[in-house]
Amino acid sequence: MSSTQVLSRNAILDSVRANQPAARSMPTIPHFHTNQPADLLATFSQSIARMAGVVVTDHVRDLDSFLRTKFPDAKIICSAILEYAGTIKPASLNHWSEASTIDVCILRSPMGVAETGSLLLSDLELQVNTIAFLAHDLVVLLDPKQIVENIHDAYQHPYFKLRPYSVLMTGPSGSGDIGGIVVHPAQAAKTLTVLLAPAPEAGRRTG
Amino acid sequence: MSAPVDQAKNAEMFLSDTAHEARLDKLLWAMRLRRDAAARQVPEWEELRTLASEIKEHTLSNLSQYLLQFEAKASANGVIVHWARDAHEHNQIVYDLLAEQGTDILVKSKSMLTEECELRPFLERRGIRVTETDLGERIQQLDDQPPAHIVGPAIHKTNHDVAVLFSQKYGSDANNEDTAYLAGVMRENTRPDFLHAPAGMTGANFVVAETGAIVVATNEGNADLSANTPQLHICSVGIEKIIPTTESLAVFIRLLARSATGDAITQYTSMFRGPRKGAAMHVILVDNGRSERLGMQRFWHSLKCIRCAACMNTCPVYRRSGGLSYGATYMGPIGIIMMPTFEIRKYSELPFASTLNGSCTNVCPVKIDIHEQIYGWREVMEENDQIQVVKKEAMRVADKVLSHPTLYQLATATLSTALEVLPHFAIYNRLNAWGKHREVPQATTETFHQWYRTHRPKTNEVER
Numbered sequence: 320m321s322s323t324q325v326l327s328r329n330a331i332l333d334s335v336r337a338n339q340p341a342a343r344s345m346p347t348i349p350h351f352h353t354n355q356p357a358d359l360l361a362t363f364s365q366s367i368a369r370m371a372g373v374v375v376t377d378h379v380r381d382l383d384s385f386l387r388t389k390f391p392d393a394k395i396i397c398s399a400i401l402e403y404a405g406t407i408k409p410a411s412l413n414h415w416s417e418a419s420t421i422d423v424c425i426l427r428s429p430m431g432v433a434e435t436g437s438l439l440l441s442d443l444e445l446q447v448n449t450i451a452f453l454a455h456d457l458v459v460l461l462d463p464k465q466i467v468e469n470i471h472d473a474y475q476h477p478y479f480k481l482r483p484y485s486v487l488m489t490g491p492s493g494s495g496d497i498g499g500i501v502v503h504p505a506q507a508a509k510t511l512t513v514l515l516a517p518a519p520e521a522g523r524r525t526g
Numbered sequence: 527m528s529a530p531v532d533q534a535k536n537a538e539m540f541l542s543d544t545a546h547e548a549r550l551d552k553l554l555w556a557m558r559l560r561r562d563a564a565a566r567q568v569p570e571w572e573e574l575r576t577l578a579s580e581i582k583e584h585t586l587s588n589l590s591q592y593l594l595q596f597e598a599k600a601s602a603n604g605v606i607v608h609w610a611r612d613a614h615e616h617n618q619i620v621y622d623l624l625a626e627q628g629t630d631i632l633v634k635s636k637s638m639l640t641e642e643c644e645l646r647p648f649l650e651r652r653g654i655r656v657t658e659t660d661l662g663e664r665i666q667q668l669d670d671q672p673p674a675h676i677v678g679p680a681i682h683k684t685n686h687d688v689a690v691l692f693s694q695k696y697g698s699d700a701n702n703e704d705t706a707y708l709a710g711v712m713r714e715n716t717r718p719d720f721l722h723a724p725a726g727m728t729g730a731n732f733v734v735a736e737t738g739a740i741v742v743a744t745n746e747g748n749a750d751l752s753a754n755t756p757q758l759h760i761c762s763v764g765i766e767k768i769i770p771t772t773e774s775l776a777v778f779i780r781l782l783a784r785s786a787t788g789d790a791i792t793q794y795t796s797m798f799r800g801p802r803k804g805a806a807m808h809v810i811l812v813d814n815g816r817s818e819r820l821g822m823q824r825f826w827h828s829l830k831c832i833r834c835a836a837c838m839n840t841c842p843v844y845r846r847s848g849g850l851s852y853g854a855t856y857m858g859p860i861g862i863i864m865m866p867t868f869e870i871r872k873y874s875e876l877p878f879a880s881t882l883n884g885s886c887t888n889v890c891p892v893k894i895d896i897h898e899q900i901y902g903w904r905e906v907m908e909e910n911d912q913i914q915v916v917k918k919e920a921m922r923v924a925d926k927v928l929s930h931p932t933l934y935q936l937a938t939a940t941l942s943t944a945l946e947v948l949p950h951f952a953i954y955n956r957l958n959a960w961g962k963h964r965e966v967p968q969a970t971t972e973t974f975h976q977w978y979r980t981h982r983p984k985t986n987e988v989e990r
Binding site: 323324327328330331332334335336337338339340341342343344345346348349351366369370415416419434435436437442448449451452453469470471473474475479480482483484485486487488489490491492493494495496497498499500501502503504505506507508 | 553556557570573576577580581583584586587588589590593594603604608609610611615659660661662665678679680681683684685688705706708709712713716717720721722736737739745746747748750751754755765770772773774775776777779780787789790791792793794795796797798799800801802811813817818820821823826
């Protein structure tokens with residue numbers, strides 16, 4: 320740290336110490352769970368639909384066939400999951416900006432959030448973080464058993480204390496900046512499709 | 527020393543365009559209604575507001591400790607932490623980082639702090655091209671205007687305005703006013719900068735002391751692209767944005783988007799704890815008057831703000847005068863109580879751009895007593911002799927009349943006759959701010975006191 324930086328740091332901290340009000344206590348934060356048994360999958364599906372994400376409830380036996388049917392013009396399919404090869408893997412990208420060549424990206428999320436319809440992704444699943452943003456269309460596998468009730472539960476996930484990058488992704492990109500009407504896409508993915516699929520066996524990791 | 531911003535005069539210009547004014551009012555009120563509906567869906571909404579307020583007050587009252595904790599954690603994660611006392615120091619740090627890397631293009635996501643520091647002109651004067659990647663912010667950049675709203679910087683513009691602007695700047699079809707088409711034009715024109723810019727910049731909605739993480743919420747994905755695609759990620763953050771733990775973050779995430787747009791969450795709620803392999807991440811902790819405000823007994827609560835803009839959407843003055851009328855980085859009710867801490871004379875008129883109806887306080891997710899603070903700032907302006915002569919004289923007269931019942935009764939009794947006989951110029955002049963854009967309402971022929979004297983029950987009627 321330069322001498323100017325040390326001066327600035329000390330000046331700010333001194334000023335904060337001199338001005339901060341008398342200490343107030345930190346409240347206890349409840350988890351706000353509903354007491355009734357909730358259909359987490361149904362709530363998740365409704366929540367993500369409000370954000371323009373789509374959940375495919377039918378079991379998809381043949382992933383390749385599903386992708387070819389849904390995205391017939393896709394040339395580059397990047398797979399970040401073990402159970403599907405795709406046409407490329409994230410590791411084959413030399414630069415993170417090369418992810419813009421991806422038509423469809425397939426990923427697995429380790430957690431869904433019923434309250435908001437969010438999917439957790441981190442640098443562990445993505446390997447190249449930009450694949451989730453520069454690819455045109457996203458397909459995300461989610462184990463229905465890995466859906467938690469609310470955001471309080473979600474932030475208990477160890478990723479938020481361990482991973483360099485993590486994101487709660489809720490639908491494709493959108494913007495309401497013109498006329499207050501939300502349109503999709505904005506800068507990132509154009510569509511987001513969730514496929515329900517049990518997590519790989521213990522010991523096998525995605526990627 | 528700058529002359530006071532005349533919000534009322536600026537608002538006149540906006541009001542003269544009735545189509546824009548009516549549209550903005552309708553749009554913002556719809557956002558307020560969506561916020562109400564979203565809040566009703568959460569049974570613990572009021573408890574969350576109380577928690578958010580208490581967490582912020584706890585953090586701000588222990589701010590030095592949390593700043594040090596964040597610095598230690600972030601540094602351990604491989605983040606380089608900088609400290610900036612003011613806007614100039616902040617801008618210089620950013621420039622030095624870019625210059626060191628030989629960068630001439632910067633992609634950045636929306637950050638009110640960088641607006642506050644006037645970073646963009648600072649960098650542009652030094653030969654660095656800055657591309658704002660938030661759609662609304664980019665529209666404002668192309669139109670050479672500051673943001674008019676914290677969440678939707680170009681919310682005051684119509685589709686037609688944007689179509690014409692994009693056609694001039696990007697060569698798109700000026701007659702195509704479809705929102706999806708216009709968002710597509712932005713996407714096409716911004717994507718190359720994302721792919722080629724060596725550096726990206728974001729602000730932060732929250733900073734987590736416990737983990738050294740910064741948290742950014744967007745709908746467009748532009749912050750994730752700005753931070754993840756280039757080799758260099760710079761994050762500017764005000765020191766008041768710190769919260770203690772990831773557990774406490776949940777409270778704010780549940781409140782933020784619901785208060786802003788009525789959505790349960792933003793499309794992307796991203797957490798950056800450290801750089802990827804081979805890349806660099808810098809966080810600049812900026813004071814710029816915040817630590818001083820922390821010592822203002824009446825006003826430090828404004829530092830709890832999470833920038834949701836709910837107070838703007840509900841404010842009748844903001845909705846009808848537009849954000850640019852405030853001539854300030856932060857506008858609307860929250861701007862009124864923040865801006866005078868930057869420059870008291872320049873923003874001395876802002877506390878009067880309010881009806882003090884308290885709606886802003888009622889919707890604030892962190893329970894800032896906004897309208898009480900607005901009133902408090904009026905008192906400060908009076909104490910510091912910052913009130914215009916006309917306003918001061920009017921208040922002096924009102925004080926005299928209202929504190930003397932006989933004078934008050936005489937004034938109200940003669941009002942009706944006076945309005946009938948006085949010539950137009952005597953009623954509508956610079957002393958009557960109310961009558962600037964409105965017809966003075968017709969006074970009743972009888973005051974309440976006169977009516978009461980006629981209709982009050984006789985003493986013996988009451989006894990009976």
